[in-house]
Amino acid sequence: MTRRPYKAEFPALSWWLRQPRYIRYMLREMSALFLGIYVLVLIAGLYCLSLGKPVYEQFLTVAEGPVGLTFAVITMFFAVYHTYTWFKVTPKAMPLTLRGQRLPGAVIIAAHWLIFALLSAAVWLLVSS
């Protein structure tokens, strides 16, 4: 008797295009690719900074070019999408009860967005002042 193990047949690179929720899953996961590259570039920039002014200004010229700007816009989209998906699961990851009552998920999510807005404003003021 020959053993014929079941092999799921799906195209490794395009299966997720079949359904909107698979696409959303892949978008969420791919946020890591863009955030990872962005942070690596930022670290490279800090390294250039530590090497002196001429090196850092060369880095800035490249980073502020059309490629850098396009990448930044795409990364911004993925970053906000990551925030959206991350906050969306907080009621499940961190359910809270208040006086024996389960806090509604929407309240937990809204609280996260409020802290997000406050933190963003704080960082903005800190850097721009």
Add this chain to the structure above:
Amino acid sequence: MARSHKPVIWGLFAAGGTVAAFLAPVLILISCLAVPLGLLPPEILSYERLLELLQNPISRLVVFAVLVLIIWHAAHRLRITAHDVGMSSDSLVMIACYGTAAAGTLLAMLALFSPV
């Protein structure tokens, strides 16, 4: 029972994901988009200004923690997702992802904490 490295990696993933969720958009806005959009003057990213911002050891530590946590978050998420796009060798994927994250961590240490 053998100890697993899972809790450590998962802790970094969750912490990094949270840091990224709260801070990545504003970081990208300030570092890449605010100057081209005319929201901030170009001097905000100048050599002198950044040195001044990073003079304080505490701010260097905060920058280091934020960047390194996000990088380990990204590495772990990409390792897990690699399986879903047909990369079946987890050990290879693991070396690539965590190796890159470790290299980034090292470079960030050199950039921020090496005595000039």
